[in-house]
Amino acid sequence: MTVAENKKTIGNIPEHPKSLLLRMDRMPHIWCSRCGIGIVVGCLAAALEKAGLSPDDITITSGIGCTGRVAGYVKVDSFHTTHGRAIPFAVGLALSRPDLKHVVFSGDGDLVSIGGNHFIHAARRNQNLLVICVNNFTYAMTGGQLAPTTPVTARATTAPYGSFENPFCLPNLAISAGADYVARWTSLHIRRMTDTFEEALNREGFRFIEIIAPCSTIYARRNKLGTGLDLMKYYYENSEIKHDATAEELEIGFQTKIVVGKFVDKERPSYARAMNRHLGKILGKKYIPPEVGGPQ
C-alpha cells in the first residue's frame, strides 16, 4: 500500500493523513510547538507519496539531536544511531541493501560538526544516500550551544557574548566535496521542498538538501527573534530563490538574506556503481558482484 492509498479511519474520524508513515503509537512527539522539524518530516512523507514509494522501499537513519529523533517517529525501517555517525552507518546499509533507498535525516551539529568528516567523504565517494539536514543554527536538544552553523554575532549558551567564529555554509561544503545534488530551502518552502525531496529520492549518488528551520524555544528566544512564527515571516521576507547562486551568495549571516534553490544537479556513478564497473572491467569473469543482505 502506498501512502496515497491509505484511507484508514478511527471510527468516523479519518486518521492523520500521514499516519502510514508515522509511528502514531509514539505521539505526541518531543518537538516544541513552532519547531520546524515536523514540517520537514511532513514534506518527506508527501514526497514519498508523490513518488509512489511504499514505506518498505526506504530506510531512515538519524544521529543525535532534535532532528536525530526523526528516525524514531517514521514508520519505516529506521535507525537512531550515535552522534555524528548516521552517514557511515547508512553507508553500510546502502552497500548491503542497494535495492532500497536510504535517507539520512539529521541536524547541522550532528552532520557537519561531529560527523563532518563522514559528510565530506560520503560526498566525495558519491555514496548512494539522500542526506536531509535540518539546520536551526544551534544545538537545540542540549539547550542552545554554539553550532558550526551559528551565524556571526548570534548568541548561544556557549557563546554568551555572540559568536565570532566563521560558520560553515552547508551547500558550499557539499558542493566542494563533490555532491551530485545540492539544494536548500527553508521550512516555509513546503511545496518546493517536497518537489526537491521527490526528485532527489529518484536519483542516485550523494544528494544533500539543507532545510533552514526555526528553533523557537532556544535559538529564537535567546536571540530575541520572537517565535518560530516570526522566523517563518523572516524566511518569507528574506529568502530569495536563485538556482545559480555563487558561493558567496550562499553564505548566511545573522538574520541576513537566505538564498535558496537547487544549486547542483549532475550525474556521476555512485560508489557502488563505480565499484561494480571498475572491478568488473579489471577482473572480468572472476568478479562476483557484492551479495545483497537479507534472507536468501
Place this chain on the structure above:
Amino acid sequence: MHADPKGVLTGTHYLDGDHAAAEGACAAGCRFLAGYPITPSTEVAERCALRFPMIGGTFIQMEDELASIAAILGASWGGLKTFTVTSGPGFSLMMENIGLGIMMECPCVIINVQRGGPSTGLPTLPAQADMMQARWGSHGDYEIIALSPNSPQECFDLTIEAVNLSEQYRLPVMLMMDECIGHMTEKVVIPLAEEIDIVPRRWTREKPDTYLPYKPCDDLVPEIAPLGYGYRFHTTGLTHDQRGYPVLNAETQEECVGRLMDKVNKNAENIYHLEKHNLDDADVILISYGISSRVAIPAVGKAREDGIKVGELRLITVWPFPENLIRELAGNIKAFVMPEINYGQVVLEVERCVGGKCKTRLVGHAGGWVHDPESIYQAIKEVAQ
C-alpha cells in the same frame, strides 16, 4: 548450515595470523569489511581487498575507525555478515559504536591485533594490554565475548567461531590477536566448506504485525527482521522496550541492560572455549591466553622436570571469564601463575575469583617483546615452594 564454498580456500597454506584471520572471515561468510589502515592489522584488510571482489564481498576503506565500525553495524542490519579490523588506537576510536552494537544487538566481529600502548605506543611490537578495554571500553554496563588465538591456525578457526558467536548471541564479538600472532607465519589448514559449521542470521519467523524487535527467545536473544519486508521496525542506542522504542526510565533500563548482561552470562557455559591440561592433580596452574600461552610451554616443561605438578588452563574465550572453574580450582592448588603482556589485566579477574583461597602470581611486562620463558619458570618455582 555449512560454509559457502565461494569463500573457503580449502587446502594447506603457509600464512601469517593476519592473512589467516582474513581467510577465516571469508570462510565464515563475512561479505562486508569496512576498515582503516593501522599497523599491525592492515594485512587483514589488504587480503580482503584482494579476495572480496572474487567472493561477492564488499571491502571499503573508510575515512577513519569511527566510520568503519558504524559502517559494519549498518551493513549488518542490511543482512550481511560483517567485520572490521584494527589495533589499539583504532580500537579506542571504535568504543562508542561498540556500545551501539551492544545496545542494538548487532552481530559483527572486531579483530584487534594488539600492539603496545598507551597512545601510539609500539606500532610494530606486541602487547596484550587491550584486554580490559575489550571488556569495559565502551561506557555503561554490558557483557562482551572476546576470543584469543595463539597461532595462525587459530586466527582462522577463531575468526569463524567469533562470527558464529556474534550471530548466535547478537553482539559484537572481539578477536583479540597480538602483533606476534598476527605476523607469525605457520601452516594453516583450511578444511572443506562442508566441514565448516556456520550459524545463520536469526531471521524472525513472526509476521510484521506481531513482531517485536526486542522480544527475547528462550536463550534471551531476540530475532532479527530483514529490511524492506514490512516490519518497519525501529532500533536505537537509547534504552528501549521490546518494541525497540525509547523508554527512558529505571524499569526499562533494568529490563534492557539486564538482558544484555544475562544473554551472555546465562549462556556462558555454551560460550566458553578452554584448553585444559593436567588440572586434576596440579599444585600450580598456569593460566594464559594468546601468544603468552606459547611462550609458557618451555617454562611448564622445565618445571615438570623439576617435579612440580603444573596444570595448564588456556583461555581461548577470555570474556566471558570462566569464574566458576577458577573458584573450584583455587581450593585445590597452591597458586595460579599468569603471564600477560601487560601490567596485570586478566589476572585481576583471577584474583577476584580466587578470593584469597590460593596465591596468584602475575608475570607481566609493558609489552614490546614476548616473555622470556625463564621468568615464567621462576615464578612457577617460587609459588610451588
